Amino acid sequence: MKKPTILFIGAGRMAEAIFAGLVKNSMDHIQEIIVSNRSDRERLQSMEKKHGVSITTDWKPEVKLADVILLAMPPGVHSQILEEMSPLVKGQFVITVAAGIGPSDLEQRLPEGTPVAWIMPNTAADKGESMSLYAPGKNVEEKHMRILQLILDGIGESEKLTEEQVHDLTAITGSAPAFLYRFVELLENAATEHGISREQAKKLVGQMVYGSAVMLKAGSDAKELREQVTSPGGATAAGLDVFSEYQFEKIVSEAVKATNKKAREGH
Numbered sequence: 554m555k556k557p558t559i560l561f562i563g564a565g566r567m568a569e570a571i572f573a574g575l576v577k578n579s580m581d582h583i584q585e586i587i588v589s590n591r592s593d594r595e596r597l598q599s600m601e602k603k604h605g606v607s608i609t610t611d612w613k614p615e616v617k618l619a620d621v622i623l624l625a626m627p628p629g630v631h632s633q634i635l636e637e638m639s640p641l642v643k644g645q646f647v648i649t650v651a652a653g654i655g656p657s658d659l660e661q662r663l664p665e666g667t668p669v670a671w672i673m674p675n676t677a678a679d680k681g682e683s684m685s686l687y688a689p690g691k692n693v694e695e696k697h698m699r700i701l702q703l704i705l706d707g708i709g710e711s712e713k714l715t716e717e718q719v720h721d722l723t724a725i726t727g728s729a730p731a732f733l734y735r736f737v738e739l740l741e742n743a744a745t746e747h748g749i750s751r752e753q754a755k756k757l758v759g760q761m762v763y764g765s766a767v768m769l770k771a772g773s774d775a776k777e778l779r780e781q782v783t784s785p786g787g788a789t790a791a792g793l794d795v796f797s798e799y800q801f802e803k804i805v806s807e808a809v810k811a812t813n814k815k816a817r818e819g820h
């Protein structure tokens with residue numbers, strides 16, 4: 554297989570998390586990573602220095618050199634960029650990571666027959682630990698699937714879903730890391746109220762979350778793990794009662810709904 558050249562349009566947080574993961578894990582199979590950004594030349598230069606990627610502020614001339622074009626800019630600018638890109642695209646594999654922009658949206662805006670895909674990653678891509686959802690478009694062939702898998706494997710684990718499912722699960726894998734980090738922030742704040750430093754709080758909570766993630770990753774069921782911690786009539790049960798009292802279940806369910814609703818409105 555010819556090693557692909559990947560052109561990123563957008564050099565923000567998600568783009569960096571992805572190319573950082575690829576640079577660390579997949580460069581044996583990639584020809585070149587070119588990263589473009591509209592204006593922030595300083596950021597591009599720092600990306601070049603930190604990750605060894607090629608950089609440019611003008612993506613258009615790079616389209617003909619690229620095998621894969623990875624769209625990592627906000628959902629709201631996709632229609633404009635796709636309009637500008639469409640006349641330049643000659644069979645390149647176009648992938649977006651934008652919330653709300655499924656393969657059918659890309660297919661509509663690009664020349665007939667263009668292979669496209671949608672990846673919904675999360676920022677753990679930076680450490681090769683993303684849980685990425687993906688939905689290939691109708692023109693994706695075996696050779697494109699190999700490239701898609703190369704990208705997905707470089708940033709973590711992945712799961713193929715339908716376009717509709719990716720819309721409906723954006724909150725769960727794309728956004729929920731922020732929910733979890735918010736929970737961590739609040740536990741750290743609570744910890745520092747008891748005479749320990751921020752650094753100690755970070756260690757306590759970080760290792761607690763890591764240990765819990767290891768238990769889950771080992772295949773244990775979350776409900777079972779929760780029950781193991783919750784001694785009957787004990788301390789944890791008293792804490793979980795407060796969760797029920799303040800309708801934690803409803804908070805989570807409403808947060809998931811609001812996230813997905815906003816994600817779908819993204820274009």
Ligand SMILES: NC(=O)C1=CN([C@@H]2O[C@H](COP(=O)(O)OP(=O)(O)OC[C@H]3O[C@@H](n4cnc5c(N)ncnc54)[C@H](O)[C@@H]3O)[C@@H](O)[C@H]2O)C=CC1
Pocket residue numbers: 562563564565566567568590591592625626627628630634650651652673674675676727728
């Ligand atoms: N941050 C995250 O955890 C995740 C983000 N995403 C998706 O990734 C995309 C980027 O999000 P972030 O990296 O968080 O945002 P960001 O604000 O950090 O980065 C956006 C990038 O797009 C560029 N950009 C903006 N307008 C542009 C235009 N007209 N032409 C070219 N480039 C333009 C910006 O210069 C910037 O480099 C979004 O579509 C988002 O839905 C998907 C999954 C997770």
Ligand SMILES: O=C(O)[C@@H]1CCC=N1
Pocket residue numbers: 652723727728816
């Ligand atoms: O906040 C956002 O819109 C993006 C989508 C998933 C995670 N971040």
